[in-house]
Amino acid sequence: MATKAGTEIETIVSVKPSAKVWKKMKKKWRLYAMMVPAIVFFAIFNYYPMYGVIIAFKEYSASAGILGSPWVGFDHFERFFNAYYFWDILSNTLLISAYQLAMFPVPIIVALSMNEIKSSMFKRFTQTITYAPHFISVVVMTGMLVAFLSPSTGIVNNFLGLFGMEPIAFLAEPGWFKTIFVQSGVWQNLGWSAIIYLAALAGVNPELHEAATVDGATRFQRILHINIPAVLPVIVILLILEVGNLMAIAFEKVYLLQNPLNMEASDVIQTFVYRSGLLEGQYSFSAAVGLFNSLISLTLLVTVNYIAKKTTNNSLW
Amino acid sequence: MKRESAADKVFIFFNTLFIIFLIAIVIYPLLYIVSASISNPTLVNSGEMWLFPKDITFEGFERVFQNADIWNGYKNTIIYTISGVLVHLFILLPCAYATSRKDIPFKKGIMWFFLFTMFFNGGLIPTYLLIKDLGMINTTWAMILPNALGVWSIIVARAFFQQNVPNELVEAAEMDGATDFYIFFKLVLPLSTPIIAVMALFHGVGLWNQYFNALMYLNDSSMYPLQLVLREILILNEMSVDMMMSGQNLESFAEQARIADIIKYAVMIVSALPLLIVYPFLQKYFVKGVLVGSIKE
Numbered sequence: 001m002a003t004k005a006g007t008e009i010e011t012i013v014s015v016k017p018s019a020k021v022w023k024k025m026k027k028k029w030r031l032y033a034m035m036v037p038a039i040v041f042f043a044i045f046n047y048y049p050m051y052g053v054i055i056a057f058k059e060y061s062a063s064a065g066i067l068g069s070p071w072v073g074f075d076h077f078e079r080f081f082n083a084y085y086f087w088d089i090l091s092n093t094l095l096i097s098a099y100q101l102a103m104f105p106v107p108i109i110v111a112l113s114m115n116e117i118k119s120s121m122f123k124r125f126t127q128t129i130t131y132a133p134h135f136i137s138v139v140v141m142t143g144m145l146v147a148f149l150s151p152s153t154g155i156v157n158n159f160l161g162l163f164g165m166e167p168i169a170f171l172a173e174p175g176w177f178k179t180i181f182v183q184s185g186v187w188q189n190l191g192w193s194a195i196i197y198l199a200a201l202a203g204v205n206p207e208l209h210e211a212a213t214v215d216g217a218t219r220f221q222r223i224l225h226i227n228i229p230a231v232l233p234v235i236v237i238l239l240i241l242e243v244g245n246l247m248a249i250a251f252e253k254v255y256l257l258q259n260p261l262n263m264e265a266s267d268v269i270q271t272f273v274y275r276s277g278l279l280e281g282q283y284s285f286s287a288a289v290g291l292f293n294s295l296i297s298l299t300l301l302v303t304v305n306y307i308a309k310k311t312t313n314n315s316l317w
Numbered sequence: 318m319k320r321e322s323a324a325d326k327v328f329i330f331f332n333t334l335f336i337i338f339l340i341a342i343v344i345y346p347l348l349y350i351v352s353a354s355i356s357n358p359t360l361v362n363s364g365e366m367w368l369f370p371k372d373i374t375f376e377g378f379e380r381v382f383q384n385a386d387i388w389n390g391y392k393n394t395i396i397y398t399i400s401g402v403l404v405h406l407f408i409l410l411p412c413a414y415a416t417s418r419k420d421i422p423f424k425k426g427i428m429w430f431f432l433f434t435m436f437f438n439g440g441l442i443p444t445y446l447l448i449k450d451l452g453m454i455n456t457t458w459a460m461i462l463p464n465a466l467g468v469w470s471i472i473v474a475r476a477f478f479q480q481n482v483p484n485e486l487v488e489a490a491e492m493d494g495a496t497d498f499y500i501f502f503k504l505v506l507p508l509s510t511p512i513i514a515v516m517a518l519f520h521g522v523g524l525w526n527q528y529f530n531a532l533m534y535l536n537d538s539s540m541y542p543l544q545l546v547l548r549e550i551l552i553l554n555e556m557s558v559d560m561m562m563s564g565q566n567l568e569s570f571a572e573q574a575r576i577a578d579i580i581k582y583a584v585m586i587v588s589a590l591p592l593l594i595v596y597p598f599l600q601k602y603f604v605k606g607v608l609v610g611s612i613k614e
Contacts, residue, residue, distance in 0.1 A: 021422045024420075024422055025422050025423075028421055028422075028497065030496055030497035030498050031415040031418060031421055031497050032415070032421075034411030034412060034414065034415040034497070034498075034501065035411070035412045035415045035416065035427060037407065037408045037411065037412065038408050038409070038411075038412035038431070038466060038471070039412075039427070039430070041408050041465060041466050042430065042431060042434055042466070044447075045444070045447070045462065045463055045465075046434040046438060046439075047434075048439075048443075048447055049438065049439025049440065049443035049444045049447055050437065050438065050439040050443070051439070051443075052439050052443030052444075052446055052447060053439040053440060053443045055442075055443065055446075060446075066446075110339065113332055113335050113336060113339075114336065116328075116329070116332050117332075117333075117336060118329075122336075126336055126339070126340060127600075128597050128600060129340050129343055129344055130339060130340070130343050131596075131600065131603075132343070132347070132593055132596065132597075133343060133347075135522060135526075135589070135592045135593060135596055136526075136589050136592075136593075137525070137526035137527075137528070137544055137547075137588065137589070138526065138528065138544075139526075139528050139544045139545075139547045139548050139551065139552070139588075140547065140551070140585050140588055140589050142548075142551070142552055143547065143548075143550075143551030143552055143581065143584075143585055144346060144350065144585065146551060146552055147551070147581055147582070148346070148349075152362070153361070153362035153363075153578070155349065155364060155367065158363070158364025158367075159364070159367075161364065187342070187343070187346075190339070190343075191339075191343065192607075195604055195607045195608070196607060196608070199608050218322060218324040218325055218328065219321075219324075219325045219328045219329070220324070220328050252528070252529045255529075256548065256552055270441070273440070273441050273442065274441060274533075277441060277442045277445070278441075278442075278445060278533060283442050283446065286441075286442050287440060287442040287443055290439075290440030290441055290442055290443075291440060293440070294437055294438060294439075294440055298436055298437050301436060302436075
């Protein structure tokens with residue numbers, strides 16, 4: 001079919017790639033059709049709210065709608081930055097995150113330790129048990145905390161009572177809030193978060209261990225010099241994610257653990273947004289606060305990823 | 318392997334100790350709840366029951382099963398979970414397969430359209446206003462649609478298709494004149510039961526356990542999922558009772574407090590048990606889900 005006209009047409013086509021692409025797309029239209037539900041879904045439930053966030057710069061009223069409401073510029077942001085509670089909720093958000101970050105090594109230690117179990121049955125048993133709390137819902141988890149920590153009937157205070165200690169109203173004391181929130185999270189996920197490290201450890205070449213053993217290295221030395229370097233890339237990636245998510249606290253759990261008495265330690269940006277927005281109806285103001293939160297998150301993630309890329313060659317993108 | 322050296326023996330000893338400590342920490346609260354749910358609440362509250370059930374009674378479970386709200390919550394949760402999983406798979410699978418295919422113009426752009434939602438979102442309030450404007454408040458749709466799909470699921474399922482659907486199979490089918498729909502439904506899906514199970518399980522657990530969407534979008538209590546019913550029983554009552562302890566008005570709360578005490582542990586078990594029982598059998602699927610997802614991170 002390599003006639004003169006044919007080659008001419010092909011030349012023209014290659015000059016105009018869009019026609020070729022168009023032809024290919026037409027041939028594959030069914031594949032695009034398969035993407036349509038997801039594209040429509042993201043457009044409606046993710047992108048439309050991104051457009052809707054412009055109410056942060058407006059005075060939204062339901063009757064005028066998003067477009068019709070009058071612009072107010074940065075008024076809501078100013079009001080938020082100047083509010084007396086601004087530093088409280090920002091520092092609560094950051095302190096809880098920092099506390100969580102400090103617990104970051106726990107699953108690594110758990111994985112390194114589990115990896116040393118020789119009996120595979122015992123190992124599987126340990127995994128099954130320690131993964132289980134991950135499946136407990138936030139509501140039940142909070143219910144457990146409320147029950148265990150109750151000053152009058154809780155097991156924790158009953159136990160402390162054995163040593164003659166006065167009961168502590170854990171959930172009513174701001175000083176205890178962050179510890180309760182973070183450590184219960186550690187309890188729920190110490191096994192589950194170890195899965196990914198265990199997988200990295202399973203990929204370590206056994207010859208490395210054999211060679212080191214011949215050279216007289218103890219188990220502990222082999223962990224330090226073989227296993228830890230082997231999981232390091234995974235650690236870096238997860239650390240990036242963790243820092244990038246500093247502002248995204250599991251506020252659904254914070255909200256449940258919150259009460260008027262521990263509020264000064266437990267109010268974080270997201271719970272504040274929910275309260276002032278949905279319970280008090282200040283849509284524009286709380287959309288502004290939420291936007292502030294999203295923008296800090298985005299900046300953090302991009303920055304941390306950039307630093308990691310420059311220094312360790314491990315990055316998300 | 319040769320015999321362990323003295324240093325290694327010491328290490329193994331302490332390591333085993335640490336593991337036993339871990340297991341004890343994780344398992345104790347769970348065992349305590351089981352024992353407390355069938356013990357005399359007075360003994361539980363005083364601390365006399367601390368490990369094994371004492372003065373066994375099933376009043377807690379009886380009251381739970383008589384409670385119409387809990388049954389209704391169960392029914393709602395099952396409806397939301399099953400229909401939510403179906404919608405999830407319906408949106409996810411075709412898209413994940415299509416984006417796993419090579420040589421599709423604009424595929425990269427489409428993937429970025431999805432990925433961008435991981436980095437930025439409109440937030441709680443604009444999302445709420447959208448759901449409200451769509452007229453979904455107090456409908457089952459509000460429980461199913463807003464979180465029906467996340468980028469993570471696409472990445473995981475796409476990675477699975479890329480690794481497990483042989484290119485030759487697709488090409489051969491194309492040669493025979495099969496359409497992409499035919500290939501997807503008749504060839505790819507039957508090969509993909511593991512990933513379908515993984516995705517359904519993860520999404521199903523999320524739906525079973527979620528309460529916040531229900532809190533935001535439902536105000537008709539007959540539509541409450543189990544988790545919101547539990548919140549009222551476990552947290553709102555309990556907290557108000559504790560706060561009342563110091564103050565006045567004790568009597569009106571006394572009866573409420575007694576019932577709440579009897580049923581609270583039974584309620585935890587009734588809600589968490591289905592997952593905790595099923596999970597060990599499906600453990601390998603869950604672990605697989607975590608791992609496939611991490612490869613592409």
